[in-house]
Amino acid sequence: KFCLDFFEVLSKHFPSDNIIYSPLSISAALGMVLLGARGNSATQIETVLHFLEFANNENPRTGNFSEATRSDDNSESSRRLPLPPQQPVPDDQCDIPGGIHSQFHDIFSAINKPTTSYELANANRLYGEKTFNFLQQYLSSIKKLYQAELEIADFQNAAEETREQINLWVETFTNGKIKDLFAPGTLSADTMLVLVNAVYFKGQWAVEFKKENSKERPFQINETTSKTVQMMYHMGEYKIATIEEHPCQVLELPYKNGDLSMYILLPKDYTGLTQLEKELTFEKLTTWISPGHLKEDEVEVYLPRFKIETSAKLNQYLEALGITDVFHQGVSDLSGMTKTGGLFVSHVVHKAYIEV
Template identity: 30%
Template sequence: MLFVVSNLSILILAAMMHATHQDRPYKSLEAVNEGNNKFAFDFYQALKNESGNIICSPISADIVLALAYHGAVGATAEEMAKVLHLPASKNVLLEGHKDLVTRLQDSALKLATRFFIEKQFHLKPDYKSDANSYFLTDVELKNFREEPESARTEINVWVEEKTNNKITDLLPGGSVDSGTRLVLVNAIHFKANWENKFDKANTKMEPFHITPTETVNVPMMNLRDEKFPYRFSDKLNAKICELPYKRNKFSMILIVPEKLDGLSEVESKLGQVNLMEE
């Protein structure tokens, strides 16, 4: 089989951990996953008009914001719950995120979350305990008040270490000052081999359609004589192909519009379909 993506498409990294009918004990995870998927598509809708290519990690935003929500009260908590599509039960929220974060930890995927807090302030013991138990989050004291630049540098070093030096200078100069009291960071790093590897010898220059009238030649990977899960979505009017990574815990899902100018249509409908069931 020859699979070539030759027009604008959407790539999604999916964790193969959705609950089945036999997974009744994981109701909390199901509830958190459902809300996270809705938030992910909302998140993408907010980013889609940015110029250039987009790579985003909604799960990172969900984890840090859900953690912040757990410490919020009143109108702030209500607004955050609405935007994040969080379950109404705090217990479901905590147990679901614990299961989610635990399952995502893998040799291929590294997730790390940390509180960096002004050393003269302290988190409530119960909140600190919940952050560690349910979100696997540690707390680190920093001297933001007297040494903000040193604190910024140290946080950037932590991020570099957790992302295998892929993300550097996360916090640019001036982003942390003496008035900073809390920095909540989530770092994610993914590296895995394909279940079916692409042969570099088969990579060749092919036309890539940016718009119906604009085409550029780019290095295009080709893979022959392999079979992948594939389907056509009538709802999206797009082709969907799943490329699994080793051990099949993670997959890359490619969504290719049927029409050369069909990307906007696909983007507008993404949140209306379940990609795992399409």
């Protein structure tokens, strides 16, 4: 649901641009902030990300430190144990949740396993001004649950040097695919807390598009404009569905070993994309791509080769959805991160890159 909520906001700001973003990656990054958020700051994050709608009525902020530091147990029963009621948090501790955070841990542990099917790099890291005393329990928890760290930074005296360090880390983590995440002058002495999120993906198709079948072909952008692109081609068995009420087709393109798939929504005519975007809902999308809805058929597939990358500071888009308090000093409550008052999130930056 957050995926489509966020898309609606982005499409208003970038009405004619190609957009790529990872809602899972952004949600996980904000989950790290939620670990240390309290009061209305936490409630806004939970609401916008739809965390409170998860099964078992698990509260993302309930639990205790043992939930985050227990030994890994992948059994179904252990993940479904009821969480204890919320307890007052001692002044020197971070209230450590289970529930949604443990699910993020399981998801990223699975998709980050070494594989020859795809390249996936997901970088999450917080950078916090060194004048704040960050709680050790919080630092341990984001490392345990999100495989992420909070780096202590000297924004007040070395903002530009810190910017270069952040850019180098992201570039290294993504094997050189994502560079210059922060432009010169982006960070300043007033910066307090920066959330960095970058994701890169490139996969191998289960059924490869042969190079000799790729040709320069016209790609229709809209009713009046077309562009010549390098177009891949393959004819074979694919799972496909026709949605009469919109109308459009839904095609599944599986990646090698069936670990992941790309789903393509193709309107019947060039003018239908805008309307499809407006009418698309979480319920419709999950129905259309469900195994019972898609049927195997022989399909001719023409797919442009492309690389898309999008970089954006997300503060304004998240505020438009309702996450406001954590971005403003005086109302931000991040007392689960530090007992030093006045901390707020200065920047949430997301960069996504996909190669097809």
